[in-house]
Amino acid sequence: MRDVAVIGIGMTKWGELWKKSLRDIYVETALLALEDAGIDRIDSMYIGSMSSGLFVGQEHIASLLADYLGQLPVPATRVETACASGGLALRLGFMEVASGMSDVVLASGVEKMTDVGGDEATYALGTAADQEYEGYQGITFPGLYALIARAHMQKYGTTREQLAKVAVKNHHNGLKNPLAQYQFEITVEAVLNSVKVADPLNILDCSPITDGAAAAIICPADMARKMGKPLIKVIGTGHATDTIQISQRKDMTWLEATYQAAKQAYAMADKKPEDIDLIEVHDCFTIAEICVTEALGIVEKGKGGEAVEAGLTAMEGKIPVNTSGGLKSKGHPVGATGIAQVVEVTKQLRGEAGERQVKDARVGMTQNMGGSGGSSVVHILERE
Amino acid sequence: MSTPSRYWREIPQRYRLEANKCNRCKLIFFPPRLLCPECKNRDLEKTKLAEKGEVITYTIIRVPPAQFSDQAPYAVGIIELKDGVNLTGQIVDCAFDDIKIGMKVKLEFRKLFEQGHAGILCYGYKFVPD
Numbered sequence: 001m002r003d004v005a006v007i008g009i010g011m012t013k014w015g016e017l018w019k020k021s022l023r024d025i026y027v028e029t030a031l032l033a034l035e036d037a038g039i040d041r042i043d044s045m046y047i048g049s050m051s052s053g054l055f056v057g058q059e060h061i062a063s064l065l066a067d068y069l070g071q072l073p074v075p076a077t078r079v080e081t082a083c084a085s086g087g088l089a090l091r092l093g094f095m096e097v098a099s100g101m102s103d104v105v106l107a108s109g110v111e112k113m114t115d116v117g118g119d120e121a122t123y124a125l126g127t128a129a130d131q132e133y134e135g136y137q138g139i140t141f142p143g144l145y146a147l148i149a150r151a152h153m154q155k156y157g158t159t160r161e162q163l164a165k166v167a168v169k170n171h172h173n174g175l176k177n178p179l180a181q182y183q184f185e186i187t188v189e190a191v192l193n194s195v196k197v198a199d200p201l202n203i204l205d206c207s208p209i210t211d212g213a214a215a216a217i218i219c220p221a222d223m224a225r226k227m228g229k230p231l232i233k234v235i236g237t238g239h240a241t242d243t244i245q246i247s248q249r250k251d252m253t254w255l256e257a258t259y260q261a262a263k264q265a266y267a268m269a270d271k272k273p274e275d276i277d278l279i280e281v282h283d284c285f286t287i288a289e290i291c292v293t294e295a296l297g298i299v300e301k302g303k304g305g306e307a308v309e310a311g312l313t314a315m316e317g318k319i320p321v322n323t324s325g326g327l328k329s330k331g332h333p334v335g336a337t338g339i340a341q342v343v344e345v346t347k348q349l350r351g352e353a354g355e356r357q358v359k360d361a362r363v364g365m366t367q368n369m370g371g372s373g374g375s376s377v378v379h380i381l382e383r384e
Numbered sequence: 385m386s387t388p389s390r391y392w393r394e395i396p397q398r399y400r401l402e403a404n405k406c407n408r409c410k411l412i413f414f415p416p417r418l419l420c421p422e423c424k425n426r427d428l429e430k431t432k433l434a435e436k437g438e439v440i441t442y443t444i445i446r447v448p449p450a451q452f453s454d455q456a457p458y459a460v461g462i463i464e465l466k467d468g469v470n471l472t473g474q475i476v477d478c479a480f481d482d483i484k485i486g487m488k489v490k491l492e493f494r495k496l497f498e499q500g501h502a503g504i505l506c507y508g509y510k511f512v513p514d
Contacts, residue, residue, distance in 0.1 A: 139445070146443035154441070248470065
């Protein structure tokens, strides 16, 4: 396998972009990545999108976007693993470059979520759960994570305040990210007093509905070296699955797919949790970040809540988690999220993260999750 | 809106609580599958779910999906039945404050939602205090 490097990244400000269509948002973002890489042609492209069909009534977007990006007739592939679609786009692009099939690949993600109303968005997101046995009973996505949260609180004594502190931390980080949808601070009291969505989760425990895209250009490391680019290598990749119905798992508080994906990525990269300088994780709900930090092995099983409370995962903590603001503050255009995590880690490793720069960051990790944990994609990146 | 066939083919599970029992590892599982999720064996027999169990986690849905919008708020939990099967379902006929982890419940046959004005009335199981 060839070594693979990230040579270009692109992201525009996320939010409720009513004036822009899916194709506008995507092309604007992908062009930024091409400019950043200093190239105008690619060999192949992957697009993570959870549900362009339900959100904008458009399937077959891979060819559409290749066309609007001026890249016809390159092979373009849309990939879907619910909210982990973006991470999977990078993994497939990585395989294509590492195998020698292609040299320059665009790994990207996009979701345009505000062309439908709240009810329909809730329904579209809900299709990542088992429609016949979870959706049929009236469960929602916040509801599924609420079931996990309640079980985690019961089993490990995780507190409502600890959940709130995840959101407070991520908003604090997002304040320094000019591309974040919600650039403001929140307090524990504000989270606890915000509107209830699915007890024990309130609206400020939930990531928002967002329009946005993210893009990364990857190529063989040797080619990147010749181009004189800062060498940000993808040194580990992992992808695993679990039951999409949480009731079918042996332990509802444990994200086995994330554990398995991380295990693969750590082994491939020859790294251990203590070698990682910063992590972008899939905090679609506050409880998710707590469970993910446990599954990635950076805190002990059951200690995710205590770790947040102790500041272990804060910007100045032992291992900063979600320096970008995470899904909570930055926004969560579902298919784009996994690539946006790679954009943030690449910025950090290049030393281009501005006010939120983690000092001497050399190794970064991304963890992107589909549904209530039914799929998970993990990458490890390193600056050479 | 789906065609009636999608609803009709799930009736054995939803109305009659048909589950599978693996003839090799003896695992009972629901919904039915073609392979045992534990030992991957294909020699399975039909069985009926135990109708009693206890709440292992729960939530109160306050922001519902479209087809449940006239029902919110409502409680949904995961229930561990006496045969070891875990089921996701609504917990009804009790105050939200009375729902606790460990609460004893039993299955009842109820209407879940309607598929629009002239659509199918969708039935299935819900949990009530035992």
